[in-house]
Amino acid sequence: MIHNVWLIPAFPLAAFLINALFGRRWLKRWTGPLASLSIAASALVAIGVFLEVRSGAERTIVPLYTFISVGAFHANVAALVDPLSSAMLLVVTVISFLIHVYAIGYMAHDHGFWRFFSWFPLFVFAMLILVLGDNYLVMFVGWEGVGLCSYLLIGFWFERPEPAGAAKKAFVMNRIGDWGFMIGMITTFLVFGSMNFVDVFERVAKDPPAQGVLSLICLAFFLGATGKSAQLPLYSWLPDAMEGPTPVSALIHAATMVTAGVYLVARSTPLFAAAGPVLAGVGGVGALTAIFAATIALVQVDIKRVMAYSTVSQLGYMFLALGAGAPIAAMFHLITHAFFKALLFLGSGSVIHGIGGVQDMRRMGGLRSKMPLTYWTMVIAGGALAALPPLAGFWSKDEILGSAFKNGYPILWVVGVFTGGLTAFYVTRAIWLTFHGQPRDRQLFEHAHESPRVMTWPLLALAVGSALVGFIGFPPDNGFLHSFLRPALEAGAAQQAIPPEASNWLEFLAFAAISTAVGVGGILLGLSMYSRGRPDPAAVSRAAGPYYDVLVNKYYVDEIYDRRFVGVAKAFAGAAWAFDIHIIDGLVNRLGWAIKLAGGGLRRAQTGIVGNYALSVVAGLLLIMVVYGGYATGWLRR
């Protein structure tokens, strides 16, 4: 099975090609099922690969062909199959499959149906390439592909200006991160003479380069990761990405794209572990992003934006874990988050679909009776997000916080626990405003309906996952996932104190009790505020005054970016434009103008009178005769 690993990206690619070529004219509605089937096929192969890796298959490199071979530089297109990538493959394909199925229902009435289902599998394809690549270059190809597809899909409804703008924003912000990735990649090659993960990590272990160089590489890669994974300071594209169709949001936020940065850092664990201070910085940025985004999520009124900031915040947790030297915990949270965040998005999408495209929670309310299935699945996902035991999020988040504390980062732990309380509060608020209380918009409420089966089945499947997937990390610190991933992430474990082999139940219970208490506190506060009005949300926001405004305006980050960076960039672009118009185009235009003038002069020679032409022929003949005769007689030779 491992040697057929290339089938995993091949299926979505085939679906993309078929749908893009034949979708518009012939396949039409069949593009959706076709794309879903291709992802299902990938998922089956991924399961096979996963089982084989689990049964003890060693790290395998499956070469496909040579990509570039110049001098000492060789880059193969090859797949690296190890526990880390096989786990990622499984998550990506399974979640993507469910989202694809859901999208068949969600996008059913869209005239761009075939277009959607051409780009959707392409997105998955790019992500799979990113996950499978055995060197940074192939990973970069997938990295860029994911960026491109996010641009296409966020701007799917490009007729409206907001999605088009959001797509541009996502693309530009990602480009900044990609620049970091490229710097890291090139420096890696210069320092290690190779871009292959295996070679690079071996070299780092044997004779590490100077700390400064290593730090530069890691910082550059981390900049790339902040771009893709929406961390400070490059996070602001992700909330705007909500302009895309909801399945796209789910795909970006859960299975693909944003996990790429986490995966990159987890994959490069040996590098980061050797560059200690940078790793601590990663944790700091993660913690800062987690609390920063969670506070914004407190006051958002657009249901999808709440979820978007929640994603940013949860990704912050993952980076916190990576920085705290617990890559396994980060991957664990990535997996559980993929399930419950996909569910939260698809649930929000189901609500939006059911009430005809409204996303503002102030116009919802009381929808529980109309959409029971959506409601209950959302509650499970919300519980998982709020880290209620025994749902998925509880196990992974607790492990992150526990490792942060045990590895000597108590500040990260405090921030994480506090953010957990905020998380519990905002998810309670979102669910309450949407499903409970009195309907605030009668007309919307009357027309609300539960979504069709093709959409609710994925919800159910994801709900089961959100409830149970945490048990792959059970017992704590020593579960199946830990023993599975440990070989792949061992290099990081060697230097950073990775959790001990045996579960320490007492310790675990203490940490769990604290964070669960904070989480439950957040939930209770949310319930009391929004169900009984004690304290009244409006009064609270009035009392908070300017602080509330800052949150509603998302810390004015967009405005600051606009003024500081976008303005400067636009001024520069204007100068470049002027140069182009006046100097480059001016040169070309002047040249054309000169030729036109010359042509105008020569034009007079073309009289149209045969006699004139004949005269010039005879004159030419005479000239030749004179010159030839002159040479032949020596008169012209001398």
Add this chain to the structure above:
Amino acid sequence: MTVPLGAFIAVSAVLFFLGAGGVLVRRNAVVILMCVELMLNASNLALVAFSRRAGQLGAGNPLDQRGSVFVVFVLVIAAAEVAVGLAIILAAYRNRPTVNVDELHEMKG
């Protein structure tokens, strides 16, 4: 008695410039065509004369008249040229009833 080569060449040159002058000064397209024929035949005369001279000089076989072969080519081309030329004149005449080349100046740039 043998006519010297110079006499042939002189006749040929006179004929050629008569033809060339005709092409330049006449306005009637048919006459211009006839003048072109005159020029072609002038060159034929020169070719034949030189060919004969080459045979006399004894560079190989005295019966070698390869130069004369060109005359045959020129005759064929002249026939083709007249056919095409007359066809053009006829076509032009159908469009506007004149064969005066000064009046046919639509190709003025």
